[in-house]
Amino acid sequence: MNGETPISIRGLSVYYGSLQVLKDVNLDIPARQITVIIGPSGCGKTTLLKSLNRLLDTVEGTRVRGSVILDGEDIYAPRTEVTRIRKKMGLLSQKPQVLPMSIFENVAYGPRLHGLRSKKALEERVAHYLRVAGLWDEVKDRLREPASTLSVGQQQRLCLARGLAVEPEIILGDEPTSALDPRSSQNVERRLLELKRDYTVVVVTHILRQARRIADHLAFLYLGELVEHGPAAEVFAAPKDPRTKAYLTGEIS
């Protein structure tokens, strides 16, 4: 481990109206590893993930206390430019959400926003990240077709390519395989394992077996509280907190 922590979450509490969904969470996300956040549904996993790229801003009636330090900068500081924060992170959502445009345009969308204009550079960028996402061979002859004509599994890999094309440092996955069939899920997992060489990956899942397969670092969230976190092997082998143990053995879910 090289000790870098691109994201430090400090005293983070999130409220939806009067309901507190995250309670004073403190967590360091290690660089170029897969950090998996597990926990039963409704425990605040997705909220925690969305707080990292400030997508919570769009949810009505949300209040955030505490801070998230990204590359030494508090993303909740009033002067922070939210689009710049989001450019540093690629997001995979539960259900792949392609944009209403062609396959090519989906991937080119982000780079265009951030000022890439040259047609040649865009074509190279799109082709490169479609390859990284393992989709190139399937779509290279139909780049101009609507993205919605792809299968769900292909759409999720398109979303991955689209997220990578803005050249982020961090990849966020919000149960990224929950809408996919087993084969496509495996495909996405394999991509994530490859990508951790260059990217910091944070994945939320409720599938314990998936966590075992991909996690380097594990965080267990229960009722909005970060109960336990640490190297995945350690947490799986010897959970310190009885609640973690109960969750890992399937007593609470």
Place this chain on the structure above:
Amino acid sequence: MTGAPNGSLRRRKRTDAAFRILAAVSAGIVLLSLLLILGTILWKSIPALNLSMLTRTPKGGFYLGKEGGILNAIVGSLELALGATALAFVLSLPLVLYLNSYKRRDSKTAVWTRFFLDVLWGVPSIVYGAFGFVVMLVLGLRASLLAGMLTVALLEFPIMSRAIDEVMSLVPRELKDASASLGATRFETAFKVMVRQTAPGIMTGVLLAFGRGIGDAASVLFTAGFTDRVPAALTDPAATLPLAIFFQLGTPFPEVQQRAYASAAVLTLIILAISLIGRALSRKATRHVVK
């Protein structure tokens, strides 16, 4: 097996059958009235319908003239409705995007804006006409193509806005989030993603407003005026098809009354043509829409 469930099943089936008949009758009445309207207009207009009707301006005045055509009203109506629709669109789209991407659904601004649009939708067009007339007097404008356009644009604006707003509010949050998470601003998400996603609905809204605009008589009565000539400038008065129908039908001469039906047929055909074009365009725009 007991008798009661059987009896209730029979009753449910009867209800089902009764409703099916009711639905078929309703559909039949709607279809029949449509055919009856089209049939009556076409049949009554046949004696007056000829090429010069479409290509000439009236001879002997629009009120008493039995010669010439209604080119003045065709061109006037098309110019007026196209201009008004364009104006209304330029107002509607930003408003709707503002409501749907910058404002929360339950915000005071959004709730009140939607309420006012609904009220405006319900305002009778003669009231718009009267309002337009007052504005004209204040601005020192004559009854003209421009004044008519502005008034009809006001009439179309709430219709178009609410129609587009309905489809825009169906854009899933996840889609907006996907765009935002790539670093798009709200403006970029609105114009590059939401507009594309709702393109077919926007088209429908525009067509709905255009149809209302081109068919409305009361709002242009005082504001656009009427004339025998094809308008040559925005400040010229402009004839319109609904008013042509109104004036021609009001004469005591059967020949001129026939011309009213011809005008009505032309107006109906224009709306039909625009709808068909709109549907074709809309189908094309559906290609990229994400389900």
